[in-house]
Amino acid sequence: MNHTEAEAQPIANITWAGGPSPLAVNKKKLGMWLFLLSDSITFSCLLIGYSYVRLASPDWPRPFEFYPAIVKATLMTVILLTSSLTMVLGVHAAHKGERSRAVKYILFTMLGGILFDVIHISEWINLILNEHVTPFHNPWGSPLFGGAFFGLTGLHMLHVTIGVIYLGVIAWGFGTKRFAAEDVEVSGLYWHFVDLVWMFIFPLIYLINVTPK
Amino acid sequence: MSAKTEAIEQHVPGTTKLFLWVWVALLVMTGLETLLAYEDMAILIMLTLLMGLSVIKTGFILSYFMHLRFERMGLFLMIVPVVVFIICMILIFLYPDSVRLMHMSVS
Numbered sequence: 001m002n003h004t005e006a007e008a009q010p011i012a013n014i015t016w017a018g019g020p021s022p023l024a025v026n027k028k029k030l031g032m033w034l035f036l037l038s039d040s041i042t043f044s045c046l047l048i049g050y051s052y053v054r055l056a057s058p059d060w061p062r063p064f065e066f067y068p069a070i071v072k073a074t075l076m077t078v079i080l081l082t083s084s085l086t087m088v089l090g091v092h093a094a095h096k097g098e099r100s101r102a103v104k105y106i107l108f109t110m111l112g113g114i115l116f117d118v119i120h121i122s123e124w125i126n127l128i129l130n131e132h133v134t135p136f137h138n139p140w141g142s143p144l145f146g147g148a149f150f151g152l153t154g155l156h157m158l159h160v161t162i163g164v165i166y167l168g169v170i171a172w173g174f175g176t177k178r179f180a181a182e183d184v185e186v187s188g189l190y191w192h193f194v195d196l197v198w199m200f201i202f203p204l205i206y207l208i209n210v211t212p213k
Numbered sequence: 214m215s216a217k218t219e220a221i222e223q224h225v226p227g228t229t230k231l232f233l234w235v236w237v238a239l240l241v242m243t244g245l246e247t248l249l250a251y252e253d254m255a256i257l258i259m260l261t262l263l264m265g266l267s268v269i270k271t272g273f274i275l276s277y278f279m280h281l282r283f284e285r286m287g288l289f290l291m292i293v294p295v296v297v298f299i300i301c302m303i304l305i306f307l308y309p310d311s312v313r314l315m316h317m318s319v320s
Contacts, residue, residue, distance in 0.1 A: 023288045037292050044300050052307050055256070056314035070247065077243050085236040088278045089229060185280075192278040199270045202243075203263040207250035 032186045036193045039159075043197050046155065047204055050148040054208065061140030062209045063131070072123055073206040076116050077198065083112025084195040087167075087188045094184040099174060102184060106171040109191060113164040120157055124150075149205060156201055159194045166190060226283045235277045242266050257312070 023030065054060055064070055090105030127133045127149075135147040170187040173179035246266050249259065276282035281289055 022285075023291070024285045025288060033288065033292055037296060040296050041299055044296070045303065048300070048303050048307060051260075052311040055311040056318070058315075058318040066251075070250070074243065074247050078240060081236060081239050081243065084274065084278050085232060088227075088232050092227065092229070092232075189279055192274055195278070196271055196274045199267050199274070200264075203246055203250075203267055207246055207263060208256070208260065210250045213251065 026182055028182060028186045029189070032189045036189065039193065040197075043155075043200070046152055047200055050152060051204060053142070053144050053148065054204075057142040057144065059141035060209070061138060061142065061145045062211050063138075063140055063145075064206055064210050066210070068126075069123070070206060070210055072119055073202055076119050077202050079112050079116050079119075080195045080198050083109045083116070084192050086112065087191045091181075091185045091188040094174065094181040097181070099177070102181075103171050103175040106167050106174070106184070106187075110164050110167045110171070113160050113167070113191075116160055117157060117164070120153065120160075124153075152201055152205060156194070156197055159197070163191050163194050227277065227280070232277065235273050239270055239273055242270050256315075 025033070064073075086105045086108040090102045090109060093105060094102035132139055133146045133149070135150050137143050138146050166187055170179060170184055174181075174184055246263055249262055249266075252259070275293070281293075
């Protein structure tokens with residue numbers, strides 16, 4: 001025990017003494033990238049598991065009419081993509097040192113996230129109250145539909161909601177000069193990832209299950 | 214020492230015009246996907262087309278919005294290949310089985 005501790009001690013005290021930084025990113029950015037790596041595997045597993053039962057179930061329901069479901073989902077995609085655009089412009093402004101412009105862009109991004117949540121929750125309420133879909137039962141076919149739909153979109157919605165709070169903290173901290181431009185960039189990475197995941201949820205959950213004409 | 218710090222805190226490349234174009238490209242591909250959903254075709258072809266478009270969209274988001282294109286190659290190599298590998302491994306085991314079940318249930 002003591003031997004290993006004594007050996008570990010000097011290693012813990014070593015600071016980066018020099019030489020080129022191998023990845024040329026700061027530790028916050030590296031940490032966020034590693035988190036996104038694990039999160040992307042989480043979403044991949046969920047989406048692949050869902051796709052498995054979707055293909056294997058002959059009675060899989062296709063309840064999404066053009067209006068409102070598909071129109072709303074497409075609108076939500078556009079909102080998320082636009083919020084990603086304002087985020088990347090915010091990061092750009094932050095790196096140029098234009099604090100108030102960066103904060104304004106981040107606030108627009110948060111507005112996009114909130115709009116996304118509002119539309120999504122209205123859709124959930126419609127499905128639960130009017131169509132009587134639960135995670136274990138639905139009026140159309142395979143009972144797995146509800147679990148897959150609420151599980152996947154729910155986890156994504158949780159990411160969006162956490163992202164809005166995260167961006168709120170970043171906007172406040174960057175506006176009051178507590179945080180640096182790199183913190184804005186790291187929060188931007190998270191936001192773009194939430195957008196990226198939706199690029200798979202949108203076709204797999206909605207477009208594959210449109211009601212045939 | 215200061216040269217090293219500068220190298221790490223370099224300015225983010227890319228212009229507003231570039232980001233706008235990427236945004237437009239992503240919107241166009243989203244529109245294409247929605248149109249595709251209403252085409253009458255076999256589900257596996259539809260799935261391949263939709264996923265192909267989504268992978269292209271992911272490429273755009275990763276390389277321009279998330280600046281991966283402007284980072285060191287090492288960061289890209291650390292992050293992307295491992296995810297692709299894991300997804301391929303899961304698909305190799307699950308995808309043929311789900312297709313087999315799909316064909317069994319159709320007949």
